[in-house]
Amino acid sequence: MPRNQQILLVSRPQGEATLDNFALVECDTPELAEGQVLVRHHYLSLDPYMRGRMNEGKSYAAPQPLGEVMIGGTVGQVEVSRHPRYAAGDWVVGMGGWQLYSVVNPDQPGVLRKVDVTRIAPSHYLGAVGMPGVTAWYGLNKILEPRAGQTITVSAAAGAVGSAVGVLAKQRGCRVVGIAGGPDKCAYVRDELGFDDCIDYRQHPDLRALAAALKAACPQGIDGHFENVGGLVLDAVMLRANAFARVALCGMIAGYDGQPLPMLNPSLILINRMRIEGFIVSEHMDVWPQALAELGELVASGRYRPRESIAHGLAAAPEAFLGLLKGRNFGKQLVKLVD
Ligand code: NDP
Secondary structure, three states: OOEEEEEEEOOOOOOOOOHHHEEEEEEEOOOOOOOOEEEEEEEEEOOOHHHHHOOOOOOOOOOOOOOOEOOOOEEEEEEEEOOOOOOOOOEEEEOOOOEOEEEEOOOOOOOEEEOOOOOOOHHHHHOOOOHHHHHHHHHHHHHHOOOOOOEEEEEOOOOHHHHHHHHHHHHOOOEEEEEEOOHHHHHHHHHHOOOOEEEEHHHOOOHHHHHHHHHHHOOOOEEEEEEOOOOHHHHHHHHHEEEEEEEEEOOOHHHOOOOOOOOOOOHHHHHOOOEEEEOOHHHOHHHHHHHHHHHHHHHHOOOOOOOEEEEEOHHHHHHHHHHHOOOOOOOEEEEEOOO
């Protein structure tokens, strides 16, 4: 069996996460028992939710235990199989964690599924045709319930979730306005993803300026907003929201290191009769097949070309993860583990 490398969580962050919170170790891979497979991970997914798992305390999911392999989605190939339905070479998606190999019992529900890489590149199963894509699909369709002609806004619009929100909302005939950091991200959102407009929030650093930019980009007001960031962006959107506007509260990355994110004008929820609803994508497994089918078709047909930021080698994962938390990624953040 091959030697494995793993990244463990060894301490909990005080405020910002740092490289010292992680340690790279080497270990043997256990022999396979009957019914198990050995998976070699080609890509590891880095996702903002991992920051929440590094903390102790109450959340929607249990904390990542100290001294264990960091949790994470992976796509790779079966290297050795002692399971009748899996063969060496099969491409599979699972929760293999921050390591080169994992030993899995595929009969456990939800731990491994085969994927077809003939029309879709393997890495997209961790992004547009994976958890982030389904997150976009759920929040848009089940919470924002967009109708043709309505205006939808989305923050972190160049990211894995945000880009899918915009592409799907365009499919539904909406006017779609992204909010993203920097001219390059905004150009990608407009020119490559096909959003109607994109606001660079760094050019509008206060509430008045950002609300004015939203007013110009959303002349009919905002009917639905997909929130990934929180803070100033949400406050500005609230000022431009129409009566009965909805907000899908997907993420508040601006506060993941513990920064408070007060809402400036909660009275607007009442005045505009708004509905603001948080959700966790893993609690809605019933929509995954439908969502993945639509997203898979969009990617396979080339109508949605998701962008990726790729770090190389397992040792690069902590640095890339800290970069993701600071917005240094451009599109889905991955780590490539096989050259
Ligand atoms: P992204 O690829 O969008 O990366 C995160 C982006 O957030 C950065 O690139 C950055 O883009 C943006 N950002 C804005 N403000 C800040 C800030 N203050 N600090 C750091 N980054 C900032 O990540 P994902 O698409 O994977 O995730 C997007 C959001 O969706 C996250 O909040 C995540 O937690 C949430 N999520 C929620 C799920 C659920 O079930 N509810 C499931 C999956 C994701 P920019 O440069 O444009 O600012």
